Amino acid sequence: xxxxxxxxxxxxxxxxAIVSLNCTYSNSAFQYFMWYRQYSRKxxxxxxxxxxxxxxxxxRFTAQVDKSSKYIxxxxxxxxxxxxxxxxCAMSSLTGGFKTIFGAGTRLFVKA
Amino acid sequence: xxxxxxNPRHKITxxxxxxxxxxxxxxxxxxxxxxxxxxxQGPEFLTYxxxxxxxxxxxxxxxxxxxxxxxxxxxxxxxQRTEQGDSAMYLCASSLGSPDGxxxxxxxxxxxx
Numbered sequence: 001x002x003x004x005x006x007x008x009x010x011x012x013x014x015x016x017a018i019v020s021l022n023c024t025y026s027n028s029a030f031q032y033f034m035w036y037r038q039y040s041r042k043x044x045x046x047x048x049x050x051x052x053x054x055x056x057x058x059x060r061f062t063a064q065v066d067k068s069s070k071y072i073x074x075x076x077x078x079x080x081x082x083x084x085x086x087x088x089c090a091m092s093s094l095t096g097g098f099k100t101i102f103g104a105g106t107r108l109f110v111k112a
Numbered sequence: 113x114x115x116x117x118x119n120p121r122h123k124i125t126x127x128x129x130x131x132x133x134x135x136x137x138x139x140x141x142x143x144x145x146x147x148x149x150x151x152x153q154g155p156e157f158l159t160y161x162x163x164x165x166x167x168x169x170x171x172x173x174x175x176x177x178x179x180x181x182x183x184x185x186x187x188x189x190x191x192q193r194t195e196q197g198d199s200a201m202y203l204c205a206s207s208l209g210s211p212d213g214x215x216x217x218x219x220x221x222x223x224x225x
Contacts, residue, residue: 008152034214043116043203043216044155088154098207099145099168100214102154 003027006089006103015112019076023089023103026070030091032098033065035074038086038105047087048074079110116217118204124223125194132190133220137206141215144187146179147203148172149219155203161187162209194224 006023013019021035032051036044048063050056050072056063062075072089089103117136125131137144142163147155158177159169163184173179176194181187191198201219 004154006154032212034212036216041218041221043205043218045216046212046214049212090154098143098209098214099157099160100155101157104152104154 001026003101004089004091004103007106008104010107010109012109012111013079015079015081015110017079017110019074019079019083019108019110021074021076021087021089021106021108023072024070025072025091025101027091027093027101028067028070029093029095030101031094032092033063033072034090034092034100035061035063036088036090036102038088044088044102079108081110081112084108084110116204116206116215118202118217118220120220121218122221122223124225127196127224128193130190130192131194131222132188133202133204133222135187135189135204135206135217137186137204138215141206141208142184143207143209144181145205145207145214146187146189147205149201149203150199158189191222194222196224198222199224 035048037047038044053067060077064073086105088105090100092100145160146158149155161181176192179189203219205216207214
């Protein structure tokens with residue numbers, strides 16, 4: 001079993017839809033939870049960062065962490081064609097030297 | 113500073129040849145990480161440095177792989193006797209030591225033929 005599980009999709013939605021992306025994990029030592037966005041042939045770009053459990057909002061993006069369930073989510077409101085990319089969940093811990101463990105990534109397509 | 117720079121962007125090599133990649137991190141970042149990403153997968157951790165010290169190596173990093181970060185500045189990743197299974201995107205990231213400051217380069221795409 002992988003430490004981080006993420007549905008690879010692809011996920012196709014119409015412009016303006018609310019997108020929900022999710023990951024589960026098994027290592028309870030993870031303290032830092034991130035979402036990265038990756039466009040084709042580019043490196044991942046940090047989108048959202050959350051420490052421990054709770055919610056964080058940034059514009060159209062909301063990240064949620066539920067450590068009791070080992071479940072994290074990213075919501076995208078009013079999705080745009082420019083949001084079409086691969087979204088990677090990622091986790092790390094202080095004891096792990098902040099090396100980051102990534103999910104497989106979910107490919108998202110937003111249709112105009 | 114324009115971010116994390118990786119060179120070359122693409123490398124095609126014949127099986128059995130040695131290749132070396134370079135990563136120039138953001139200048140004030142003391143931590144440097146190498147990851148490998150294959151098609152349809154997320155990046156997999158290979159190794160990381162704090163300044164010039166290599167603090168951890170993944171089991172993925174076989175004896176054919178070696179990484180250095182002389183003087184705590186740029187880093188190189190060398191693969192000896194390349195195999196077709198080494199074909200992947202090799203990503204470098206740097207940070208100041210907290211996960212919210214992780215910046216990736218655009219990667220070096222290696223194709224072994």
